[in-house]
Amino acid sequence: MRLNSLEAFAELRADLFNGMEDAVRTLVIPAGTCGRASGAEEVIQAARKALLQDGIADSVRVRVTGCHGFCEMEPSILVLPDGVFYPRVKPEDVERIALAASRSEIVEELVWADADTSAPIPLQEDIPFFKKQRRAILSRSERVNPEDIESYIASGGYAALFKVLERDDPEWVIGEVKASGLRGRGGAGFPTGMKWEMLAKQPAGDGKYLVCNADEGDPGAYMDRSVLEGNPHIILEGMLIAACATGATEGIIYVRNEYPLAIKHLHLALEQARELGLLGHNILGTDYSFDIRVVRGAGAFVCGEETALIRSIEGSMGEPRQRPPFPIQRGIHGKPTSINNVETWANIPIILEQGAELFASVGAERNSGTKIFSLVGKIKNTGLVEVPMGMTIQEIVYDIGGGPSGDSNIKAVQTGGPSGGCIPASRFDLPIDYDSLARAGSIMGSGGMIVMDGRTCVVDVARYFMGFLKDESCGKCFTCRKGTQRMYELLDDISSGKGTVEHLDLLEKLALVVKDTTMCGLGQTSANPVLSTLRYFREEYLDHIENKRCPAGVCKPLIRYTINENCTGCRACAKNCPADAISGERKQRHVIDAEKCIKCGNCLAACKFNAVEVV
Amino acid sequence: MNGMINMTLNGLAVSVEKGMTILEAAKFYGFPIPTLCHMEGLSPYGACRLCVVEIGEAPRSKLVTSCTYPVEEGIIVRTASTRVLRARRMILELLLASCPQSKIIQDLAAAHDIRQQRFRQEHEDCILCGLCVRMCEEQMMAKAIGFRYRGEKRSIGTPFDLHSEECRLCGACMYVCPACQLRCTYTEPDKAICGGCANLSPPCVEKEPFDDMMCYMAPCVACEIKKD
Incomplete structure (x- = not known):
């Protein structure tokens, strides 16, 4: 069904609002990639089964959503509208939770327990993890089934786009985004409104591009994946609003191929939005036309850098180029292009919904x-x-x-x-x-x-990140390619006890030159792991160099395992030693043969008497 | 004047043609900037970083490669500030550590008074400046070779390391290479191109068809050495 006018959309939205029964309880089960990995699918199955078996399908519903953020406690169930949160739910407990929800009750022994008093804290908003947060974007993922556009519209989605289309004033939109003070969430923090204004001023020529940068490559970061998996329409809405504001004609979501669920949800969202007439020619019967496609990245970290990303979209090898000209002047296929991060896009509908002033009052x-x-x-x-x-x-x-x-x-x-x-x-x-x-x-x-x-060694951390960077540098700039390699070598020497004070001096000088002389943002910041650890933890480096010791007990060549007088001779360590390095009679103090020891740490983990020490 | 840009070059107020790079402007006014990956007639690439110059005013000044950076109205450029020289010397030290056998790199290092090399010594054949790739594509219209992999594994070669149908054995890639000139101790002299100077692992050709290959290196440093 294609909606051909703003009125038709308003009607659909009113219908969807009426269809929502507030009295009905909803079991919200987050099933992003993280949730699924910890067993959300079994919980979903158990919940659906419980609703049918106990005949409470009329009063309780199940909603499968993306991740809400508390990954440690998944699989979890959130009961809406009450807001009761059940962490680490086992499939066998689901029926009790469902029955309790149908009677507006709480299963006290399954809810969050306070760390000190063990008192139950049933409501999500009272749990310390959630209490201090202000979840403008993440809380939306609780209300939306990412596979269903109607669920997004019913939760108030596409209202901001509706407002923009109704008002039909690009300058007002840009003004709002500028007034909100939103800065790019990709890292550098460039003001988004200013970027859009520059794009709007570019001659229309034969088209302009908007790009959503979802090539999230940092080890340990996954917020973009979460938003894409849990609420893909908010990204589409953000891009559509920008298209109306800047006159862009084509949108591209550049998402890494390692995010299959995000890609699936994006494709579904695009298809459904197109069917409803929210994408394509004459959006909702207006004069605006805009379409979005998904481009999958092939796994290079550097493609998160905007000029490398452009080359990757064009089909070439992902490597950065000199700016100026900036993408806003000459981007994909030489056309003006504005590239924004997933989280930036997710903020756009929020700004236009609540107004720039309210948005700017936070933070x-x-x-x-x-x-x-x-x-x-x-x-x-x-x-x-x-x-x-x-x-x-x-x-x-x-x-x-x-x-x-x-x-x-x-x-x-x-x-x-x-x-x-x-x-x-x-x-x-x-x-x-x-x-x-x-x-x-x-x-x-x-x-x-x-x-x-205290058990993390900063030299080892710097070495780890440098190892990542030397593999992921595109290799175009000599100083980035060789510089990261050489910094890794120096760090490796230091962490294996071969370091000298000259090493440290050279490392620092090299890091400063790498920072100074590489082309792209990734190269310029690649020295940061070294520079910042040297700035704050120089003693730890010197400990490795002068005393040949790793205070955190991480750098294997510098540590030794020994057994102290706490040893009861239980043989637990000897049984767990893969190198047969531990000897000793039962009930006698054991000894570790330093020659044979491979420093795996199994003995330390196996000992219940704190008898194994790292020195 | 139309199409001209005013800029400050090492303290001099000068005007240059719009569309020029900083390197071109500096050369025009006689300020030398060392380069390795730059060659007239090939598109600027910015790989070797040797041509860095300082632009802007402290504390917001920054280093950019002059071969890729276009001149802008009012831009302030210093081609040999302390910061630039410090960076250049470190780059040369890194180059010397990886590719000590290149005559060009040795000469540059000597000119910059580099007396020691503090990194672990390597003997690499290539500094990945990309001159050969651009030469092959832009002047020889062959596109027989290109970059592969990324990071420390990056290398130049033909697709899948197979003999390329596109390669005409013109030798232009070797002619432009700044690193290979003294790398001519080929282990089987009879198979080398000109008796002494074989590019050890020419990316696009197998060793056998060297007989048909033209050598542009005149005078060839290695051949000269061999004569003695």
């Missing part, structure tokens, strides 16, 4: 709105967190993340992916926004946040 100065971070590493609550800009790292790590997962203190967080930097615990009062992070020697990047504790 910090010059950094308005919310930002999604993927909080991972040595932390209790891992998952996606959406917070207003300007929140301190302290709040994110301790209040939302719940503090360290192990018994060691948190030492630093690494923000911005491989090309970001480490921020030490002493600076956790730093507000998270584009400018503060840059001043601290890191970057916002796409929003990865990796928490490190």
Whole structure:
């Protein structure tokens, strides 16, 4: 059914609104890639079965959605409209939850328990992980079935587009986006409204492009995948609004091939939007025409850089080129192109729905709105967190993340992916926004946040990221290709005890030159892992070099396992040693043969008496 | 003047033609900038980074490659500032560490007073400047060779390393190569192109058909050495 006028769309929307019965309880089950991996599909099956068997299908419904963010606790069930949250649901418990929901009751022993008092916290909004968040984008994924456009419209979707089409005033749209202060969520933080204004001013010629950059390649970051999987229409709506504002004629969503579920949902969304007349010629009977297609990336990290991305879309090898000319002047096939990140696009409908002023009131100065971070590493609550800009790292790590997962203190967080930097615990009062992070020697990047504790070695972290970068550098610029390789070599020497003070000096000088002399953003930031760890953790480097010791006990060539007097002779370590390096009589203190030991750490994990030590 | 751009070049107010690169402008006014991957007649690529210059004013100044950066109205360029020289010296040290046998690189390093090389010594055949790829595509209209892989695995060669139907054995790729001139200790001299100077692993040709190959290297450094 193609809608040929704005009135027809308004009618459809009214119908869908009327069809929603508020009294009906909905079991919302997140089943993004992360949810499915932890068993959401069994939970969905159990829920559907329970509804039929117990005859409560009239009063309770199941909604399968994308990820809501609390990945650690999946598979989970959220009961709407009450907002009761059940973490780590087992299929056998689903029936009880469904029955309780049908009677508006709560299964107390299955809801979230407070970490200190063990008191049940039934409501999602009261759980510490959610309490401090401001989930403008992620909370929408709770209300939408990503495979059904009607579900999106019923939840208020395409209302912003409707408003834009009705008003038919491109300058007003750009003005709103500019007034909102939205900055590109891809990492560099360029003001989105300004970018659009530049695109609108480009001569129409033979077309302009809009691109959604969904080539999310940072290790540990997955917020874009989550939004694409959970709410693909919000991206389409954002792009459609931009098309009306800038006169763009074609849209491309560049998504990495490693995201099959996101690609499936995007294709479904595009098909359904086209069927309804929201895409294609004369959108909803207006004069606007715009269509979107999906281009799949083949797995190169560098294709997230905009000029490399353009080349990749054109069918060439993904490698950056000199800017100027900027993509906004000469982009895909030489036509003006505006490239925005997934999260930026997701913010657009929100801005036009609630108005620029309200949007700008959230967040910090010059950094308005919310930002999604993927909080991972040595932390209790891992998952996606959406917070207003300007929140301190302290709040994110301790209040939302719940503090360290192990018994060691948190030492630093690494923000911005491989090309970001480490921020030490002493600076956790730093507000998270584009400018503060840059001043601290890191970057916002796409929003990865990796928490490190005392058992994480910064030299090893820098070495890991440099290993990633030397493989993923496109190799065009000599200084990036060889520079990352050489920095990796130096770091490898240091972590294996072969480092000297001259190594450190050379490493630092090289890092500064690499930062200075490469062409694209990825190359320029590739020295950050080295520079920021050197800035805050120089002692740890010096420990590796001068004392040949790794304080975190990570760098294998520098550590040794020993057994102390706590040993009870239980033989647990010896049984678990793959190298037969542990000897000793039962009930006698055991000894590790350093010659045979391969430093796998199995003995440490197997010992219940804290008798195995790393020195 | 129409089509002219005013800029500051090492403190001099000059005007140059619109559409020029900084490198062209600097050469025109006689400021030398070392290059490896640049060649007149081939499209600028910006791979070797040796031609970096500083643009803008501190503290917001930055380094860009002069071979790819177009001149802009009012742009302030310094071709030999401390920052530029520091970067250039590090690049040369890196080049020397990877490709010490190239005469061109040795000469450049000497000219920049580089006395030591602190990295692990490598002996690579190629600095991936891409001159041969561009030569083959843009001047010889062959497109027989191209870049493959990325990062540290990046290399130049024919598709699947098979003998290319497109290759006419013109030798232009070897002629433009800045790295291969002294790499001429081919282990089987009778199979080498001109007795002494074989490009050890010419990307697009198998070793056998060297007999048909023309050698553009005159005078060939290796041949000269061999004569002695």
